[in-house]
Amino acid sequence: MLTLVGEDRPGIVARVTSALTEVGCNLGEASMIRLGSSFTIMLMVACPSPGAELEQILTPVAAELHLRLHLDPAGGGLHRHLVPNIQVRVMGADRAGIVAAVTGALARTGFNILELESDVAGDPERPVYIMNIQGCSERTLETLREAVAGLGAEGIAVDIAPVETLIG
Amino acid sequence: MAIRIILRVPDERLRQESEPVTRFDAALRLAIDDLEETRQSGPAAVGIAAPQIGWFQRVVIVDVSTKKGVANHGHLILINPEIEHWEGYDIGREGCLSVPDYTGNVIRATRIRLSAQDPQGAPLAFEMEGFEARAVQHELDHLDGLLFIDRVVSRRTDLFQRKVYAARPGAAGGKPT
Numbered sequence: 001m002l003t004l005v006g007e008d009r010p011g012i013v014a015r016v017t018s019a020l021t022e023v024g025c026n027l028g029e030a031s032m033i034r035l036g037s038s039f040t041i042m043l044m045v046a047c048p049s050p051g052a053e054l055e056q057i058l059t060p061v062a063a064e065l066h067l068r069l070h071l072d073p074a075g076g077g078l079h080r081h082l083v084p085n086i087q088v089r090v091m092g093a094d095r096a097g098i099v100a101a102v103t104g105a106l107a108r109t110g111f112n113i114l115e116l117e118s119d120v121a122g123d124p125e126r127p128v129y130i131m132n133i134q135g136c137s138e139r140t141l142e143t144l145r146e147a148v149a150g151l152g153a154e155g156i157a158v159d160i161a162p163v164e165t166l167i168g
Numbered sequence: 169m170a171i172r173i174i175l176r177v178p179d180e181r182l183r184q185e186s187e188p189v190t191r192f193d194a195a196l197r198l199a200i201d202d203l204e205e206t207r208q209s210g211p212a213a214v215g216i217a218a219p220q221i222g223w224f225q226r227v228v229i230v231d232v233s234t235k236k237g238v239a240n241h242g243h244l245i246l247i248n249p250e251i252e253h254w255e256g257y258d259i260g261r262e263g264c265l266s267v268p269d270y271t272g273n274v275i276r277a278t279r280i281r282l283s284a285q286d287p288q289g290a291p292l293a294f295e296m297e298g299f300e301a302r303a304v305q306h307e308l309d310h311l312d313g314l315l316f317i318d319r320v321v322s323r324r325t326d327l328f329q330r331k332v333y334a335a336r337p338g339a340a341g342g343k344p345t
């Protein structure tokens with residue numbers, strides 16, 4: 001698992017992936033996204049050479065692009081997909097603790113988060129925090145809704161819906 | 169009846185446009201039986217299109233009646249289907265028998281009006297919504313050589329803005345302010 005973070009600029013992905021491809025690495029699942037003014041890359045890489053060598057190849061590239069580099073051994077293959085069955089949408093006044101409150105309530109039911117996206121919308125004077133979570137749970141919708149029911153009193157709207165994946 | 173081989177990406181034949189059905193004969197009905205048997209042989213597919221088994225005619229099968237709480241018209245065999253009207257849009261997660269081990273978010277119309285023919289050639293007409301409408305749109309794409317992976321979007325693309333105003337009380341049809 002390769003992690004790279006740094007000031008966003010055009011060409012980061014192209015430079016990093018071509019360096020990896022040149023030494024025969026295969027690329028797998030990836031999340032690459034701009035957050036704030038930073039660009040973040042998390043990328044599964046399978047390499048013919050061991051990890052130390054990968055670090056040697058990437059260190060100069062990271063330095064050139066002013067990125068921080070981190071490598072972790074990752075288990076499993078390049079593709080190991082879990083399909084979410086529950087979607088949670090959250091909206092509330094932007095304040096400290098909203099993420100912890102919602103994810104804490106979900107975690108107590110054994111909910112497994114696969115993906116979480118969040119953003120801040122609304123006027124600068126009255127910002128609204130919006131979060132979208134997709135994950136897996138074996139509990140019923142009722143159980144999950146009950147788990148987050150208390151948050152309504154704190155001004156946090158939580159909508160829990162099943163994700164029906166269509167196969168056709 | 170026979171289970172046929174399902175074409176999988178990157179098979180170029182999935183990209184070809186299928187021909188309208190002109191002969192509503194016994195051969196057509198036999199091929200439909202194969203299509204249905206193939207659909208049922210794999211993972212729980214709510215639909216299948218003829219080109220997925222290498223049969224390039226405009227025939228699809230859709231059946232979302234096995235999904236709980238989903239409005240539906242039961243088991244449908246649709247010959248020469250055409251969508252005549254679209255309304256609304258929503259994001260939903262899709263996968264495909266022809267694209268194993270991958271799912272993605274796709275924008276589809278939430279309500280459609282559909283015309284088609286049955287296996288005897290008689291006209292059919294439906295109004296559909298939600299999951300069933302999504303399934304029909306997915307299958308009809310196959311007839312035009314399109315796959316859901318051609319339409320995958322990031323949820324980040326439009327969800328945040330939409331959700332802000334959808335959740336404002338009394339703001340239906342309004343604009344986010």
Ligand SMILES: [Zn+2]
Nearest residue numbers: 168264265266
């Ligand atoms: Zn399909």
